[in-house]
Amino acid sequence: MTESLFLGIDGGGTKCRARLRDAQGNLLGEGTGGPSNIRLDPDLVWASILTACREALFQAGLQEDRLKQIHAGMGAAGAGQTSAVERLLSRPHPFASIEIDTDAHTAWLGAFKGGDGAILIVGTGSCGYGGVSGQCHYVGGWGYEISDEGSGAAIGRELLRRTIWAHDGRIALTPLSALVLAEFKNDLEVMVDWVGKARPSDYGRYAPLVLQHAEKRDPLGIDIISDAAAGLGRIATRLLDLGAPALCLFGGLAEPLRPWLPPPVQQAIRPPAADALDGAILLARTALPGGQP
Amino acid sequence: MTESLFLGIDGGGTKCRARLRDAQGNLLGEGTGGPSNIRLDPDLVWASILTACREALFQAGLQEDRLKQIHAGMGAAGAGQTSAVERLLSRPHPFASIEIDTDAHTAWLGAFKGGDGAILIVGTGSCGYGGVSGQCHYVGGWGYEISDEGSGAAIGRELLRRTIWAHDGRIALTPLSALVLAEFKNDLEVMVDWVGKARPSDYGRYAPLVLQHAEKRDPLGIDIISDAAAGLGRIATRLLDLGAPALCLFGGLAEPLRPWLPPPVQQAIRPPAADALDGAILLARTALPGGQP
CATH class of the missing domain: 3.30.420.40 (ATPase, nucleotide binding domain)
Known part of the structure; x- marks a missing residue:
């Protein structure tokens, strides 16, 4: 059994969500863990990720030894901050690979499967993000104090x-x-x-x-x-x-x-093709050699 | 020598200013002390006040023993916060009396000598304040986060x-x-x-x-x-x-x-009749029995 598995992770401040799919895209399982905002302590964040991941493996009826076949993608608020990403990646992890990008990027990847389009996130904060002809753009989203209009x-x-x-x-x-x-x-x-x-x-x-x-x-x-x-x-x-x-x-x-x-x-609003967890899986897939959006 | 002296104090975050006048309103001296925002440590604030006061006494050629003849008035940012005023007044002080109100109130007292009129303060913060027919009103001035328009x-x-x-x-x-x-x-x-x-x-x-x-x-x-x-x-x-x-x-x-x-x-703008230090002196005078604006 050396077939790759793909894990999509949504790293939020209150909880961590994860979804496991096989290489053909079949849903194997899902799980939830604790806080995983990447500005938090990296050991805590890794613990949350692995809790969510193990629950997904358990749902799939798979053993712990499959962790090393997993290619993970993670969308996380705060991943624009390079130092936080580096701190998280400095810790050893059991996966075959992990890619981290902002939650806006994985939401957009899921919504448009990597094709042209834009997303608008409106919660406690707000952020606009779009990809056009392979170029990605942030509009707003720089925080409550000086940005995040309409949040x-x-x-x-x-x-x-x-x-x-x-x-x-x-x-x-x-x-x-x-x-x-x-x-x-x-x-x-x-x-x-x-x-x-x-x-x-x-x-x-x-x-x-x-x-x-x-x-x-x-x-x-x-x-x-x-x-x-x-x-x-x-x-x-x-x-x-x-x-x-x-x-x-x-x-x-x-x-x-x-x-x-x-x-x-x-009039420009469309339903997303998929959610941010599938966007995170796409992030993991496209990062592999020969991977495509 | 039992004649009353009047001290006007402007209590700011970076420095404390004081002005001494006699009962006839003659200018006797002025002085400056350290930080005196009344949210700071009361002992520090009292030290700043007394430094400014002693400089004014020295300019006036008066001795330290005159402190007990002084009726002081103080205008201070943050004096709307009752607990801060109470904390400051809980310390022993050498004056015959001291009255504390907001810096807006003493600025207004100085500007209109207690008569009808309004002031607009625009610095790092902003605040409107006015007195009409003996009723005082604040407009704005509740801080950077949710108020202080135009500051x-x-x-x-x-x-x-x-x-x-x-x-x-x-x-x-x-x-x-x-x-x-x-x-x-x-x-x-x-x-x-x-x-x-x-x-x-x-x-x-x-x-x-x-x-x-x-x-x-x-x-x-x-x-x-x-x-x-x-x-x-x-x-x-x-x-x-x-x-x-x-x-x-x-x-x-x-x-x-x-x-x-x-x-x-x-078109409604007029020059102030006097400044906030004289407003603070007026605050001290009107607080005395039989005092009038």
Whole structure:
């Protein structure tokens, strides 16, 4: 038994997912492990990867000794940071090979099977990515502070900012801002204390509330979601202008925001051919000598 | 010698300034001390205050034993935070009395001698404040993250954000964005690393550069400064709408931004009657039994 196996890995901050296929592309098994953001301790990340991988092997009815036949591909948030990838790869591993790229790249690989196209990821952060004629481009995705327009974190932060405007009387109070003010006991000091400890994901947890209110025609909700969608529209438009013939959406906020996107962007949206785990498998396959997309 | 003396203190993050006047308002002396942001260690803050105070006493040719005749007033960034004020006041001090309020309040007291009017402070942060018919109002000023529109920090952060847009091709490159990109070696990873360590004052240091380019008609500079001025205009407009008959400007960025403010706001601008140190002296005087503004 020397036939190659292919493992696709999605390395996230809260969990690691893995999928195992044989050389013919048949699904053999799937598994889940612990946190595997590659900025974390490499030993922890490897432990998470191997937990997910062993579960997939077990599902497939395969033994541990098959690890050395596995060619792995991993999409990971933060893999744009070369030092983090090098640190992870400096540890010994049991695989025949492993390739690591960003989660945007593996999502795009899955969505378009390596062909021309663009993706828009909208979750706590946001990022645009596309490949055209073998050239890949990032648009945005450089983090909450100075990028990530239209992300959940940006929506939540804008909610607090404009709730202050309503509190000051710079804009009218609406049900949405009244709700937020009540949550902070109508005391901006309480809000500022919260902000001092808040992470992007804490802001992002307000995004569904803003969306719900926008859908109920709350003027503040409509303003924030419209601005978020306009920011995402500019990211998508740039990718389409670069020559991407179609756009796939990823991330928990992409579908709810979809009706708010500019119509020319909406018209370019297609369902992805496959998901990021299959994109990661494609990453592993194309890295082999003679591999092709 | 039992005549009261009055000390006005401006408690800043990098230094403490103090001014001593007699009961008739004659200037006796001034002094400077170390950091005195009241969120710092109270012993450090008291040491800074007393250094500044002793210098003022020395200039006045007065002895240390006069400390107990001094009624002090202090305007301090962060004095909206009650716990910080209480911590500072929990330490023994040599003064006959001390009153602490926000730096916005003492700036306003100085500018309008306690009468109706509004102030707009624009430095690393921004804040609007006004008093009308004995009622005081804050507009904005809740910090870089969710407030402080038009501040130096907001201008600098927006510069980096839109430089990414130019890098991605979402907007045209201009001399300003080209300069910023070159500073970060045309590598957004380098920019993101910088952002990870940046404080509001680090962003704020870009504000003069943006202003210079706006004045030279750089389109990106014009857009950022116009947006900043619009945000400040909304703060000022709210204060004027609350009934403030005039507006005084404070902070290093207020004057350079003044020509960009909406004309109705510009028309309301007046020079302040006195500065924040005299406002702090007024704070001390009005706190005395029978004191009046």
